[in-house]
């Protein structure tokens with residue numbers, strides 16, 4: 038099944054061609070640099086840029102895959118969650134493309150697409166022995182992105198149970214906000230990762246969120262963010278030149294450590310206490326690109342006999358349309374295109 042997929046949920050204009058779970062092309066035109074001067078995403082700017090870029094991105098996705106509109110069997114589009122006016126651009130374009138190709142339009146939940154993204158596969162000539170083709174259920178799934186932090190039990194494709202969810206900020210959002218406090222630019226997660234790798238995580242002290250309260254099965258990052266702000270301010274009061282380069286590395290390492298330890302503790306607690314025959318652990322979302330987080334989660338999986346699975350390339354962690362096409366193949370919902378609309382606050386369940 039050849040699917041043209043589109044995602045304009047936030048600040049990436051994305052289109053892709055997939056064949057079942059195989060990614061034929063995956064074009065992402067990021068607007069991050071354009072939003073950086075505002076320290077975060079400006080919805081009206083995002084909408085305008087999606088409108089300007091969507092045609093080019095779709096053309097490029099078709100060309101890179103060596104496909105024409107007539108080769109498409111379905112169009113898939115992210116309808117939510119995301120920024121309402123940004124989602125609208127992709128949904129309208131997808132309707133237009135589905136009409137042009139005379140094929141069904143499949144609405145996709147962005148979080149579900151991240152959740153199933155480890156099931157994407159490269160083209161056969163790029164596959165190696167590590168590229169697994171078979172999905173095993175039940176499985177645990179963790180999505181860590183700029184807008185979501187959610188831990189799920191997948192009993193099968195489309196059959197999910199939320200095990201824990203953030204009650205305030207998402208992990209990526211917290212990393213972005215912490216990086217902004219240090220004037221490191223937007224989005225801050227990847228910059229923080231590089232800085233943290235050079236830092237000493239014991240140079241400062243920050244509380245791990247909800248320590249000892251893992252049985253509440255929630256994630257929370259707003260308290261950590263406030264503690265981080267207070268830590269920076271108290272150090273500045275002592276030393277007007279704070280932070281030095283080394284201080285910045287150490288602060289990044291300390292924040293990242295507290296944030297990741299929280300994830301580890303909640304996830305470990307749930308895996309330990311849940312009666313589940315899950316054999317796989319899927320990790321998706323922008324923060325899934327982080328090597329340190331992967332290392333820590335891989336260790337948990339090893340301890341509990343779970344197979345750790347991430348998307349086969351990091352480009353499939355951050356927002357992209359290939360995961361939307363893969364999700365549409367695995368869990369298609371054929372709905373009258375007239376009834377399909379953006380749904381910015383939609384939940385996974």
Ligand code: KG4
Pocket residue numbers: 047181182183184185208209210212213224225226227230322323324325326327328354355356
């Ligand atoms: O999945 P994504 O592109 O967008 C959403 O669906 O929200 O995730 C974006 C988030 C941003 O917060 C960004 O800072 C974070 O992913 N991120 C990272 C890394 N790369 C991107 N966080 C930590 N380490 C990284 N290497």
